[in-house]
Amino acid sequence: MDGPYISHYLQQHTHSLLIKSSSFLLTISPLPLSLSLPLVFVFLQKLAKMVAKKPRIVIIGAGMAGLTAANLLYKATRSKDLFELCVVEGGTRIGGRIHTSEFGGDRIEMGATWIHGIGGSPVHKIAQEIQALHSEQPWECMDGSSQDPVTIAEGGLELDPSLVDTISSLYRKMMDFAQGKLIQANDEVDYYRIATKALQNCKRNGCLAELSIGSFLRQALDAYWALTIEGEDDKESGNWSRKLLEEAIYAMNENTERTYTSADDLLNLDFNAESEYRQFPDEEITIAKGYLSIIESLASVLPAGVIQLGRKVKKIEWKPQGLRSSEIDNGCDSKPVKLHLEDGSTMSADHVIVTVSLGVLKAAIREDSGMFSPPLPSFKAEAISKLGFGVVNKLFLQLDHQTHDRQSENSETFPFLQMVFHRPDSELRHRKIPWWMRRTASVFPIYNNSSVLLSWFAGEEALELECLKDDEIVKGVSATISSFLSDSQPGKQANTHKCSNGHVNSEETYKALGKKPSIRSVLKSQWGTDPLFMGSYSYVAVGSSGNDFDSMAEPLPKSSSSNCACAAAAPPPPLQILFAGEATHRTHYSTTHGAYFSGIREANRVLQHYQCAGFSDALHH
Ligand SMILES: Cc1cc2nc3c(=O)[nH]c(=O)nc-3n(C[C@H](O)[C@H](O)[C@H](O)COP(=O)(O)OP(=O)(O)OC[C@H]3O[C@@H](n4cnc5c(N)ncnc54)[C@H](O)[C@@H]3O)c2cc1C
Structure with a gap:
């Protein structure tokens, strides 16, 4: 046993040892030496045990x-x-919230998925040391996410990537500002001005100490519109005005943010704390093994x-x-x-x-x-x-081999599909899409050409997912995906012309996106209700x-x-x-x-x- 440890133990217990020793000595003092010696021995043994514990x-x-x-x-x-x-x-x-599993022959993660920035991450260091970054078995490597996503608006309108990029960039810059990372630059759009204007408006509307990310982001979108489209005609694209489309693309980004942060409602996510959060630099990766x-x-x-x-x-x-x-x-x-x-x-x-x-x-x-x-x-x-x-859940969907033939050269790959939904108060909402799908931003293969698709859910939708039976999930997800990928949906007639913001899902696009998928089985995490x-x-x-x-x-x-x-x-x-x-x-x-x-x-x-x-x-x- 270490010297410092013994001295520390004695320091901590001196008081009680003294009490014991003194009461013991008082007890044995009247006894003759021949009787008291064995008692002293027992006492010392007990004392040694105490110290040695x-x-x-x-x-x-x-x-x-x-x-x-x-x-x-x-x-x-x-x-x-x-x-x-x-x-x-x-x-x-x-493992706790780290739970690697298997689905459809692929290695998947039910919980933690990403190493958020490999520069300086202790998790990455361990992964390298144990050679966990390579694997023979296919895993959730998400290589498809780096490819261009296909973004479709409810009703079947495939959106022009430049429109999606413009609004998604605005969104990211506003989050950069909240995180203290946005600096004034000579961008085509003056993001810094938009962000500071949004903050001023928030200040005017109430107390900055209680400011939420949700309020700031909404003010930022208004400030963006004030700067860019004020006085312009609000061009129509089928059922969508440009403003409605931009708002819906922005909402899609907000929905992704809900899964990043686990906040059910961004109006409940604190603005001021955002700049304290730290992320490691460099790329984000998943762990092959x-x-x-x-x-x-x-x-x-x-x-x-x-x-x-x-x-x-x-x-x-x-x-x-x-x-x-x-x-x-x-x-x-x-x-x-x-x-x-x-x-x-x-x-x-x-x-x-x-x-x-x-x-x-x-x-x-x-x-x-x-x-x-x-x-x-x-x-x-x-x-x-x-x-x-908050609650965030992952939903894995295995596509039927008839709709997804991994071996075939002509196999139609399911895209990285981003979904842009109508506002909650819109009459144009497709009635077969269940409410719990409406704040899910995307559905995509877990690696290029995998037959396993993944969607992330947050908040009350994530909790609802935990209650649903597998066949209810298959029905709801299939209806949603079909309404985005197929052009046989309401609103199609109004969308039959090419327009400035996007174009209707033509027959060719539909083929490129893959046939209407048939889902064979599902696997979901259930973090919210697990005690x-x-x-x-x-x-x-x-x-x-x-x-x-x-x-x-x-x-x-x-x-x-x-x-x-x-x-x-x-x-x-x-x-x-x-x-x-x-x-x-x-x-x-x-x-x-x-x-x-x-x-x-x-x-x-x-x-x-x-x-x-x-x-x-x-x-x-
Ligand atoms: C869906 C999802 C996705 C995620 N994605 C990422 C990601 O991409 N990257 C990332 O870095 N992080 C991610 N995370 C977060 C990450 O998983 C967690 O931050 C981390 O694993 C938490 O570890 P922990 O040890 O703090 O807690 P836990 O992993 O929760 O460990 C606590 C342990 O305590 C046990 N326990 C609970 N109650 C008791 C009890 N009464 N008696 C005995 N044992 C008990 C639990 O069973 C558990 O094993 C994700 C989490 C989820 C749920």
Whole structure:
């Protein structure tokens, strides 16, 4: 055992040891030496046991954050055997929101999909080291997304890419502005002026402190129109005026943003926090051998038995007031944290690292939950309730081989299809398209020429998807795709001329886009209703801020707290409950690397507490 550790342990427990020693000496002082010596021996044995007892660290959750913390704690101390380490996972698999699976013979991701920028990403570094970036098996590599998408407006009007690019560029520039990345430039369109005008209008309309991305984006579109089409004729393209088309293309981009951020409504996504979010530079890629290979690599260093599956924690008892002397006397109960598991067992621990999702924590702070006993302090509960945690789901669709022949040279490839829908109040809406498809921006093959298509859903549509039966999904998606790809839809007659904004899906275009697809089977994620997740990832909701992520990360009991009751024998043991997970990272929340960094942070916090050397840039093997 390390010198610093012993001295630290003695420092922490001096008070209780003194109480024990003095009461013991008082007890034996009247006894003759021959009787008291054996008692002294027993006492010393007990004392030695107390000092030798290793601190027990329990990590709740075997996702990216939990396994990163376990990996670092184990590697940093294995030669010294300093801790008892254990990871309890409520589910039957490791990975959490990383869940690689298979569908139609292809490797797919039900959860985390992308490495968001390979420059400096720790996930990319691990993927390279374990050679996970190449695979024989086809995977969700999304090489089709780099090709030109085909954008079609409801009713069958295929849009001119230059129109789509103009509005999509406007959208991206406005998001760049919100993220503090837009600088004044000599662009053809003065984006900077549009953005500042939009911000001024927002200011005029209300409080900037509560500004949402949704309000800013809408003001920006108005400012764009004021600059570009004021006084111009609003040209018609079939059923669409130019303004309506531009608005709908803009809405398509907003719908994609909903899946990026998980905010159901962009009116609830905080504007001011957007500039704090950090992304790594360089390209975004997926992992050929599957995201799970990263998790497996982190877990591979841990001895058998450290990760315990099917061990859902029901209740966490902790001691913000400190331990009483009777509790210190009482062997293993002297550990300040007690976990109650769903299988009826209990575990005691010196430190618990909680990595469960923000959705699970939101459920845990409801009055009737009793997950934390005593309940979490108000600063923590407020951060949990204020931050946003939305639902994003992925839907995979396998095309029938009759409509998709991968081997055939003449096989008609399904395009990267972007869908531009009519406004909610439009009478031209196609009645067979279900409401839960109407805020889905695109449907596309998971790689060039794959028979597996993918669509992302957010918010209430994502939740609805979880309730639908497979045949209802097939029916709704088929109706939607057909109405976009086939020209036999209402509105066709009005669209039979070439126009400035696009052209009607002609017979040739229809062939190039592929026949009306027949969907053989579907696979969907269900992150919203799974009690181990209760959502997908976190965002800064209006009314919260980056400070709330810092509060999320703060360990308990709070170090500055002076809440030690007089009856307690010692000050509360520090670092009883630590928090890791994507929703505890101020600048990289919502990502796998955010979860990774949070695991490193909390492992280092424990290591520093015991004065062990931490490895902040932890190598994973
Ligand atoms: C659909 C989807 C797409 C995504 N796409 C990307 C992407 O492209 N790129 C990216 O970087 N990130 C993406 N993410 C986000 C990323 O997956 C997460 O940020 C990250 O995996 C979170 O890791 P974590 O360790 O914080 O939490 P989790 O992975 O949620 O781990 C927590 C673990 O705790 C367990 N648990 C919960 N409650 C209990 C309990 N009571 N007792 C015991 N165990 C419990 C859970 O089962 C889980 O295994 C995506 C997520 C989703 C859902």
